[in-house]
Amino acid sequence: MQKILFQVFVIVSLCFALWFALSKVDWVSLFKLDQVADTTEKAMGTIFWDLYSKSALEITSEAAIRPLDSIVTKICISNGIDKRQITLHLIKSDEINAFALPNRHLVINTGLIATSDHEAELCGVIGHEIAHMELNHVMKKLIKEVGLSALISMTTGGGAEQIKEIARMLSSSAYDRNLEKEADIKAVEYLKNANINPAFFADFLYRLGESEPTNSQYFSWISTHPDSKERAAYIIASIGQQNTNFSPVLSTDAWDQLKGFATN
Amino acid sequence: MNFQNFAYEPSEHEAEKASNSYLMSLIAIIAGLPLPIINLLATLIFYIGNRKSTYFVRWHCTQALLSQISLLFVNSTGFWWTVSILFTDETVSGNYIAYIITAFVINVVEFIVTISAAIKTRKGIHVEWWLLGDLTNIICRR
Numbered sequence: 275m276q277k278i279l280f281q282v283f284v285i286v287s288l289c290f291a292l293w294f295a296l297s298k299v300d301w302v303s304l305f306k307l308d309q310v311a312d313t314t315e316k317a318m319g320t321i322f323w324d325l326y327s328k329s330a331l332e333i334t335s336e337a338a339i340r341p342l343d344s345i346v347t348k349i350c351i352s353n354g355i356d357k358r359q360i361t362l363h364l365i366k367s368d369e370i371n372a373f374a375l376p377n378r379h380l381v382i383n384t385g386l387i388a389t390s391d392h393e394a395e396l397c398g399v400i401g402h403e404i405a406h407m408e409l410n411h412v413m414k415k416l417i418k419e420v421g422l423s424a425l426i427s428m429t430t431g432g433g434a435e436q437i438k439e440i441a442r443m444l445s446s447s448a449y450d451r452n453l454e455k456e457a458d459i460k461a462v463e464y465l466k467n468a469n470i471n472p473a474f475f476a477d478f479l480y481r482l483g484e485s486e487p488t489n490s491q492y493f494s495w496i497s498t499h500p501d502s503k504e505r506a507a508y509i510i511a512s513i514g515q516q517n518t519n520f521s522p523v524l525s526t527d528a529w530d531q532l533k534g535f536a537t538n
Numbered sequence: 539m540n541f542q543n544f545a546y547e548p549s550e551h552e553a554e555k556a557s558n559s560y561l562m563s564l565i566a567i568i569a570g571l572p573l574p575i576i577n578l579l580a581t582l583i584f585y586i587g588n589r590k591s592t593y594f595v596r597w598h599c600t601q602a603l604l605s606q607i608s609l610l611f612v613n614s615t616g617f618w619w620t621v622s623i624l625f626t627d628e629t630v631s632g633n634y635i636a637y638i639i640t641a642f643v644i645n646v647v648e649f650i651v652t653i654s655a656a657i658k659t660r661k662g663i664h665v666e667w668w669l670l671g672d673l674t675n676i677i678c679r680r
Contacts, residue, residue: 277672278669278672278673278676281668281669281672282669285669289612289640289644292640292643293636293637293640294636296635296636296637296639296640297632297633297636297637299632299636300632301632301635301636302630302631302632302635305635307630414629
Protein backbone atom coordinates (compact mmCIF):
# COMPACT_ATOMS: atom_id res chain seq x y z
CA MET A 275 0.00 0.00 0.00
CA GLN A 276 2.90 2.31 0.83
CA LYS A 277 4.32 1.66 -2.63
CA ILE A 278 1.02 2.69 -4.24
CA LEU A 279 0.78 5.87 -2.15
CA PHE A 280 4.36 6.71 -3.15
CA GLN A 281 3.50 6.13 -6.82
CA VAL A 282 0.37 8.33 -6.54
CA PHE A 283 2.51 11.03 -4.94
CA VAL A 284 5.11 10.79 -7.74
CA ILE A 285 2.49 10.91 -10.53
CA VAL A 286 0.57 13.84 -8.99
CA SER A 287 3.83 15.70 -8.31
CA LEU A 288 4.99 15.17 -11.90
CA CYS A 289 1.70 16.49 -13.29
CA PHE A 290 1.77 19.57 -11.05
CA ALA A 291 5.47 20.15 -11.82
CA LEU A 292 4.69 20.05 -15.56
CA TRP A 293 1.78 22.47 -15.07
CA PHE A 294 3.89 24.75 -12.89
CA ALA A 295 6.78 24.77 -15.40
CA LEU A 296 4.44 25.47 -18.32
CA SER A 297 2.68 28.24 -16.40
CA LYS A 298 6.01 30.09 -16.21
CA VAL A 299 5.83 30.64 -19.99
CA ASP A 300 4.03 33.85 -20.97
CA TRP A 301 1.51 32.11 -23.23
CA VAL A 302 -0.75 35.18 -23.46
CA SER A 303 2.06 37.18 -25.11
CA LEU A 304 3.35 34.20 -27.05
CA PHE A 305 0.00 33.61 -28.72
CA LYS A 306 -0.53 37.41 -28.97
CA LEU A 307 -3.88 37.03 -27.19
CA ASP A 308 -3.72 40.59 -25.83
CA GLN A 309 -3.06 41.92 -29.31
CA VAL A 310 -6.02 39.98 -30.75
CA ALA A 311 -8.30 41.26 -27.96
CA ASP A 312 -7.02 44.81 -28.45
CA THR A 313 -7.53 44.78 -32.21
CA THR A 314 -11.00 43.28 -31.81
CA GLU A 315 -11.98 45.90 -29.21
CA LYS A 316 -10.78 48.77 -31.41
CA ALA A 317 -12.69 47.43 -34.41
CA MET A 318 -15.79 46.86 -32.26
CA GLY A 319 -15.58 50.42 -30.90
CA THR A 320 -15.51 51.90 -34.39
CA ILE A 321 -18.33 49.67 -35.66
CA PHE A 322 -20.66 50.32 -32.71
CA TRP A 323 -19.99 54.05 -32.48
CA ASP A 324 -20.49 54.53 -36.24
CA LEU A 325 -23.79 52.70 -35.99
CA TYR A 326 -24.99 54.49 -32.85
CA SER A 327 -23.97 57.96 -34.07
CA LYS A 328 -26.14 57.55 -37.18
CA SER A 329 -29.29 57.59 -35.08
CA ALA A 330 -28.10 60.02 -32.37
CA LEU A 331 -27.65 63.77 -32.32
CA GLU A 332 -24.14 64.41 -31.02
CA ILE A 333 -23.33 67.78 -29.47
CA THR A 334 -19.84 68.78 -30.52
CA SER A 335 -19.88 72.33 -29.15
CA GLU A 336 -16.59 72.99 -27.35
CA ALA A 337 -18.44 74.93 -24.63
CA ALA A 338 -20.62 71.91 -23.81
CA ILE A 339 -17.89 69.29 -24.07
CA ARG A 340 -15.22 71.17 -22.08
CA PRO A 341 -16.88 70.90 -18.62
CA LEU A 342 -17.58 67.20 -19.17
CA ASP A 343 -14.02 66.73 -20.31
CA SER A 344 -12.82 68.44 -17.12
CA ILE A 345 -14.79 65.95 -15.01
CA VAL A 346 -13.44 62.94 -16.93
CA THR A 347 -9.89 64.35 -16.81
CA LYS A 348 -10.10 64.99 -13.05
CA ILE A 349 -11.28 61.43 -12.36
CA CYS A 350 -8.65 59.96 -14.71
CA ILE A 351 -5.69 61.97 -13.41
CA SER A 352 -6.60 61.26 -9.77
CA ASN A 353 -6.72 57.55 -10.47
CA GLY A 354 -3.79 57.06 -12.86
CA ILE A 355 -6.06 56.38 -15.86
CA ASP A 356 -4.91 57.42 -19.34
CA LYS A 357 -7.53 60.02 -20.31
CA ARG A 358 -6.29 60.16 -23.94
CA GLN A 359 -7.71 56.69 -24.52
CA ILE A 360 -11.25 57.78 -23.62
CA THR A 361 -13.39 59.35 -26.36
CA LEU A 362 -16.18 61.44 -24.91
CA HIS A 363 -19.52 61.89 -26.70
CA LEU A 364 -22.39 64.11 -25.58
CA ILE A 365 -25.74 63.14 -27.08
CA LYS A 366 -28.86 65.30 -27.23
CA SER A 367 -31.48 63.02 -25.68
CA ASP A 368 -34.00 63.28 -22.83
CA GLU A 369 -33.25 59.71 -21.86
CA ILE A 370 -31.36 59.61 -18.56
CA ASN A 371 -28.51 57.45 -19.75
CA ALA A 372 -24.75 57.05 -19.99
CA PHE A 373 -22.89 54.05 -21.28
CA ALA A 374 -19.52 52.77 -22.42
CA LEU A 375 -18.89 51.28 -25.85
CA PRO A 376 -15.86 49.13 -26.72
CA ASN A 377 -12.52 50.91 -27.20
CA ARG A 378 -13.42 53.41 -24.47
CA HIS A 379 -16.16 55.44 -26.09
CA LEU A 380 -17.97 57.16 -23.22
CA VAL A 381 -21.46 58.28 -24.23
CA ILE A 382 -23.41 60.72 -22.03
CA ASN A 383 -26.97 61.88 -22.72
CA THR A 384 -28.05 65.44 -21.96
CA GLY A 385 -31.00 63.94 -20.04
CA LEU A 386 -28.56 62.62 -17.44
CA ILE A 387 -26.97 66.06 -16.97
CA ALA A 388 -30.37 67.76 -16.77
CA THR A 389 -31.48 65.35 -14.01
CA SER A 390 -28.30 65.75 -11.97
CA ASP A 391 -28.84 68.29 -9.19
CA HIS A 392 -25.15 68.46 -8.33
CA GLU A 393 -22.01 67.94 -10.39
CA ALA A 394 -20.90 65.18 -8.00
CA GLU A 395 -23.97 63.14 -9.03
CA LEU A 396 -22.87 63.32 -12.66
CA CYS A 397 -19.29 62.55 -11.58
CA GLY A 398 -20.62 59.40 -9.87
CA VAL A 399 -22.26 58.10 -13.06
CA ILE A 400 -19.20 59.02 -15.16
CA GLY A 401 -16.96 57.29 -12.58
CA HIS A 402 -19.20 54.21 -12.80
CA GLU A 403 -18.88 54.07 -16.60
CA ILE A 404 -15.10 54.63 -16.47
CA ALA A 405 -14.95 51.76 -13.97
CA HIS A 406 -16.73 49.53 -16.51
CA MET A 407 -14.03 50.46 -19.04
CA GLU A 408 -11.11 50.02 -16.64
CA LEU A 409 -12.38 46.68 -15.37
CA ASN A 410 -12.83 45.50 -18.98
CA HIS A 411 -16.56 44.89 -18.39
CA VAL A 412 -17.54 46.06 -21.89
CA MET A 413 -15.63 43.33 -23.70
CA LYS A 414 -16.46 40.78 -21.01
CA LYS A 415 -20.14 41.50 -21.54
CA LEU A 416 -19.81 41.26 -25.32
CA ILE A 417 -17.88 37.99 -25.17
CA LYS A 418 -20.40 36.57 -22.72
CA GLU A 419 -23.46 37.64 -24.73
CA VAL A 420 -22.16 37.08 -28.24
CA GLY A 421 -19.06 34.89 -28.07
CA LEU A 422 -15.50 35.71 -29.11
CA SER A 423 -15.69 34.05 -32.54
CA ALA A 424 -18.84 36.01 -33.49
CA LEU A 425 -17.14 39.26 -32.41
CA ILE A 426 -14.06 38.55 -34.52
CA SER A 427 -16.29 37.72 -37.53
CA MET A 428 -18.06 41.09 -37.09
CA THR A 429 -14.76 42.93 -37.29
CA THR A 430 -14.26 41.38 -40.72
CA GLY A 431 -17.61 42.58 -41.99
CA GLY A 432 -20.08 39.85 -41.00
CA GLY A 433 -23.45 39.90 -39.18
CA ALA A 434 -24.93 43.37 -39.87
CA GLU A 435 -28.21 42.55 -38.08
CA GLN A 436 -26.37 41.13 -35.10
CA ILE A 437 -24.23 44.27 -34.86
CA LYS A 438 -27.39 46.42 -34.63
CA GLU A 439 -28.83 44.16 -31.93
CA ILE A 440 -25.60 44.28 -29.89
CA ALA A 441 -25.32 48.07 -30.26
CA ARG A 442 -28.85 48.34 -28.84
CA MET A 443 -27.94 45.96 -25.99
CA LEU A 444 -24.78 47.90 -25.10
CA SER A 445 -26.61 51.22 -24.89
CA SER A 446 -29.76 50.02 -23.13
CA SER A 447 -29.02 47.11 -20.84
CA ALA A 448 -27.04 46.68 -17.69
CA TYR A 449 -24.17 44.36 -16.92
CA ASP A 450 -24.81 41.49 -14.58
CA ARG A 451 -25.29 42.21 -10.90
CA ASN A 452 -21.71 41.41 -9.85
CA LEU A 453 -20.15 43.61 -12.55
CA GLU A 454 -22.49 46.50 -11.66
CA LYS A 455 -21.57 46.23 -8.01
CA GLU A 456 -17.87 46.03 -8.89
CA ALA A 457 -18.21 49.19 -11.04
CA ASP A 458 -20.11 51.00 -8.27
CA ILE A 459 -17.48 50.21 -5.66
CA LYS A 460 -14.69 51.19 -8.07
CA ALA A 461 -16.52 54.44 -8.87
CA VAL A 462 -16.61 55.28 -5.14
CA GLU A 463 -12.84 54.73 -5.01
CA TYR A 464 -12.33 56.96 -8.07
CA LEU A 465 -14.50 59.71 -6.58
CA LYS A 466 -12.72 59.61 -3.24
CA ASN A 467 -9.31 59.82 -4.94
CA ALA A 468 -10.57 62.81 -6.94
CA ASN A 469 -11.89 64.52 -3.77
CA ILE A 470 -15.47 64.26 -5.01
CA ASN A 471 -18.12 63.35 -2.46
CA PRO A 472 -19.41 59.83 -3.37
CA ALA A 473 -22.50 60.32 -1.18
CA PHE A 474 -24.03 62.38 -4.02
CA PHE A 475 -23.78 59.33 -6.30
CA ALA A 476 -25.73 57.26 -3.75
CA ASP A 477 -28.28 60.10 -3.36
CA PHE A 478 -28.69 60.26 -7.13
CA LEU A 479 -29.42 56.53 -7.36
CA TYR A 480 -31.83 56.69 -4.44
CA ARG A 481 -33.66 59.70 -5.83
CA LEU A 482 -34.03 58.25 -9.31
CA GLY A 483 -35.04 54.88 -7.84
CA GLU A 484 -37.86 56.68 -5.98
CA SER A 485 -39.18 58.62 -8.97
CA GLU A 486 -38.66 55.92 -11.62
CA PRO A 487 -42.29 54.60 -11.97
CA THR A 488 -43.70 57.91 -13.18
CA ASN A 489 -41.07 58.57 -15.84
CA SER A 490 -39.81 55.10 -16.67
CA GLN A 491 -39.46 55.70 -20.43
CA TYR A 492 -36.68 58.23 -19.76
CA PHE A 493 -34.96 56.35 -16.94
CA SER A 494 -32.81 53.94 -18.95
CA TRP A 495 -29.77 54.08 -16.70
CA ILE A 496 -31.84 53.39 -13.59
CA SER A 497 -34.42 50.98 -15.01
CA THR A 498 -31.73 48.77 -16.54
CA HIS A 499 -29.64 48.86 -13.39
CA PRO A 500 -31.82 46.97 -10.89
CA ASP A 501 -32.27 47.69 -7.18
CA SER A 502 -31.19 51.31 -7.18
CA LYS A 503 -31.92 51.69 -3.47
CA GLU A 504 -29.86 48.61 -2.66
CA ARG A 505 -27.02 50.02 -4.75
CA ALA A 506 -27.30 53.34 -2.94
CA ALA A 507 -27.06 51.45 0.37
CA TYR A 508 -23.89 49.54 -0.51
CA ILE A 509 -22.33 52.63 -2.05
CA ILE A 510 -22.88 54.46 1.25
CA ALA A 511 -21.46 51.44 3.11
CA SER A 512 -18.38 51.33 0.85
CA ILE A 513 -17.59 55.02 1.36
CA GLY A 514 -16.17 54.16 4.77
CA GLN A 515 -13.95 56.78 6.35
CA GLN A 516 -15.36 60.05 5.05
CA ASN A 517 -12.90 62.48 3.54
CA THR A 518 -14.23 65.98 4.21
CA ASN A 519 -11.70 67.62 1.93
CA PHE A 520 -14.03 67.66 -1.08
CA SER A 521 -13.63 70.20 -3.81
CA PRO A 522 -15.81 70.92 -6.85
CA VAL A 523 -14.46 69.98 -10.26
CA LEU A 524 -16.32 72.75 -12.08
CA SER A 525 -16.92 76.33 -11.12
CA THR A 526 -20.55 77.25 -10.42
CA ASP A 527 -20.67 79.08 -13.74
CA ALA A 528 -19.29 76.12 -15.70
CA TRP A 529 -21.80 73.75 -14.06
CA ASP A 530 -24.70 76.11 -14.74
CA GLN A 531 -23.54 76.47 -18.33
CA LEU A 532 -23.43 72.69 -18.77
CA LYS A 533 -26.90 72.37 -17.23
CA GLY A 534 -28.04 75.08 -19.61
CA PHE A 535 -26.84 73.08 -22.61
CA ALA A 536 -28.55 70.01 -21.30
CA THR A 537 -31.92 71.58 -20.59
CA ASN A 538 -32.22 73.74 -23.71
CA MET B 539 4.74 -0.49 -18.23
CA ASN B 540 5.60 -4.08 -17.29
CA PHE B 541 5.16 -7.20 -19.37
CA GLN B 542 4.65 -10.00 -16.91
CA ASN B 543 3.53 -13.57 -16.97
CA PHE B 544 -0.12 -13.88 -16.02
CA ALA B 545 -1.40 -16.52 -13.60
CA TYR B 546 -2.43 -18.64 -16.59
CA GLU B 547 -2.15 -18.58 -20.38
CA PRO B 548 -5.15 -16.60 -21.70
CA SER B 549 -7.11 -18.02 -24.61
CA GLU B 550 -7.48 -16.24 -27.96
CA HIS B 551 -11.05 -15.23 -27.02
CA GLU B 552 -9.92 -13.74 -23.68
CA ALA B 553 -7.08 -11.83 -25.33
CA GLU B 554 -9.52 -10.29 -27.79
CA LYS B 555 -11.96 -9.19 -25.06
CA ALA B 556 -9.16 -7.79 -22.86
CA SER B 557 -7.79 -5.87 -25.82
CA ASN B 558 -11.26 -4.52 -26.57
CA SER B 559 -11.47 -2.99 -23.08
CA TYR B 560 -8.58 -0.67 -24.04
CA LEU B 561 -9.99 -0.03 -27.51
CA MET B 562 -13.28 0.92 -25.87
CA SER B 563 -11.57 3.71 -23.94
CA LEU B 564 -9.78 4.84 -27.12
CA ILE B 565 -13.01 5.07 -29.11
CA ALA B 566 -14.53 6.93 -26.17
CA ILE B 567 -11.58 9.37 -26.14
CA ILE B 568 -12.26 10.28 -29.77
CA ALA B 569 -16.04 10.52 -29.32
CA GLY B 570 -16.02 12.12 -25.93
CA LEU B 571 -13.19 14.64 -26.02
CA PRO B 572 -15.40 17.63 -25.19
CA LEU B 573 -17.30 15.65 -22.53
CA PRO B 574 -14.81 13.76 -20.37
CA ILE B 575 -17.51 11.72 -18.60
CA ILE B 576 -18.24 9.83 -21.87
CA ASN B 577 -14.85 8.07 -21.71
CA LEU B 578 -15.50 6.84 -18.24
CA LEU B 579 -19.08 5.77 -18.97
CA ALA B 580 -18.06 3.77 -22.06
CA THR B 581 -15.30 1.97 -20.18
CA LEU B 582 -17.55 1.46 -17.15
CA ILE B 583 -20.29 -0.10 -19.29
CA PHE B 584 -17.71 -2.44 -20.86
CA TYR B 585 -16.37 -3.27 -17.39
CA ILE B 586 -19.85 -4.06 -16.03
CA GLY B 587 -20.63 -6.16 -19.12
CA ASN B 588 -17.52 -8.24 -18.44
CA ARG B 589 -17.50 -8.39 -14.64
CA LYS B 590 -18.43 -12.09 -14.75
CA SER B 591 -15.88 -12.82 -17.43
CA THR B 592 -12.56 -14.62 -16.91
CA TYR B 593 -9.84 -13.23 -14.64
CA PHE B 594 -7.63 -12.03 -17.51
CA VAL B 595 -10.51 -10.08 -19.11
CA ARG B 596 -11.68 -8.62 -15.77
CA TRP B 597 -8.13 -7.63 -14.85
CA HIS B 598 -7.60 -5.63 -18.04
CA CYS B 599 -11.11 -4.12 -17.94
CA THR B 600 -10.28 -2.89 -14.43
CA GLN B 601 -6.93 -1.43 -15.48
CA ALA B 602 -8.60 0.36 -18.44
CA LEU B 603 -11.34 1.66 -16.12
CA LEU B 604 -8.80 2.99 -13.59
CA SER B 605 -6.93 4.84 -16.32
CA GLN B 606 -10.17 6.49 -17.39
CA ILE B 607 -11.04 7.45 -13.80
CA SER B 608 -7.67 9.22 -13.44
CA LEU B 609 -8.16 10.97 -16.78
CA LEU B 610 -11.65 12.04 -15.72
CA PHE B 611 -10.22 14.36 -13.03
CA VAL B 612 -7.71 15.92 -15.43
CA ASN B 613 -10.16 16.38 -18.31
CA SER B 614 -13.12 17.50 -16.18
CA THR B 615 -11.04 20.29 -14.66
CA GLY B 616 -10.01 21.44 -18.15
CA PHE B 617 -13.59 21.13 -19.41
CA TRP B 618 -15.19 23.19 -16.63
CA TRP B 619 -12.37 25.74 -16.72
CA THR B 620 -13.06 26.20 -20.46
CA VAL B 621 -16.82 26.44 -19.84
CA SER B 622 -16.22 29.11 -17.20
CA ILE B 623 -14.12 31.10 -19.72
CA LEU B 624 -16.85 30.86 -22.35
CA PHE B 625 -19.79 31.68 -20.11
CA THR B 626 -18.50 33.65 -17.13
CA ASP B 627 -16.11 36.52 -16.45
CA GLU B 628 -13.12 34.17 -16.35
CA THR B 629 -10.50 35.02 -18.98
CA VAL B 630 -7.87 33.02 -20.84
CA SER B 631 -4.73 33.16 -18.69
CA GLY B 632 -1.24 31.72 -18.79
CA ASN B 633 -2.25 29.22 -16.10
CA TYR B 634 -5.22 28.06 -18.15
CA ILE B 635 -3.13 27.53 -21.30
CA ALA B 636 -0.46 25.74 -19.24
CA TYR B 637 -3.16 23.47 -17.76
CA ILE B 638 -4.64 22.65 -21.17
CA ILE B 639 -1.17 21.76 -22.51
CA THR B 640 -0.50 19.62 -19.42
CA ALA B 641 -3.87 17.86 -19.85
CA PHE B 642 -3.11 17.36 -23.55
CA VAL B 643 0.30 15.81 -22.76
CA ILE B 644 -1.30 13.49 -20.17
CA ASN B 645 -3.98 12.48 -22.68
CA VAL B 646 -1.43 11.82 -25.42
CA VAL B 647 0.70 9.69 -23.07
CA GLU B 648 -2.40 7.80 -21.96
CA PHE B 649 -3.47 7.37 -25.61
CA ILE B 650 -0.10 5.90 -26.65
CA VAL B 651 0.10 3.64 -23.61
CA THR B 652 -3.47 2.45 -24.20
CA ILE B 653 -2.81 1.61 -27.87
CA SER B 654 0.31 -0.27 -26.86
CA ALA B 655 -1.62 -2.17 -24.16
CA ALA B 656 -4.41 -3.03 -26.63
CA ILE B 657 -1.89 -4.49 -29.11
CA LYS B 658 0.00 -6.46 -26.45
CA THR B 659 -3.06 -7.90 -24.75
CA ARG B 660 -4.48 -8.88 -28.15
CA LYS B 661 -1.37 -11.07 -28.49
CA GLY B 662 -2.11 -12.53 -25.07
CA ILE B 663 0.74 -10.62 -23.36
CA HIS B 664 -0.10 -9.42 -19.86
CA VAL B 665 0.65 -5.67 -19.48
CA GLU B 666 0.80 -4.03 -16.05
CA TRP B 667 1.02 -0.25 -15.95
CA TRP B 668 3.04 1.55 -13.33
CA LEU B 669 0.73 2.41 -10.36
CA LEU B 670 -2.49 1.34 -12.12
CA GLY B 671 -1.22 -2.26 -12.42
CA ASP B 672 -0.58 -2.44 -8.66
CA LEU B 673 -3.97 -0.87 -7.94
CA THR B 674 -5.66 -3.36 -10.26
CA ASN B 675 -3.96 -6.23 -8.45
CA ILE B 676 -5.55 -5.01 -5.20
CA ILE B 677 -9.02 -4.45 -6.69
CA CYS B 678 -9.31 -7.41 -9.05
CA ARG B 679 -9.43 -10.75 -7.24
CA ARG B 680 -9.26 -14.11 -8.89
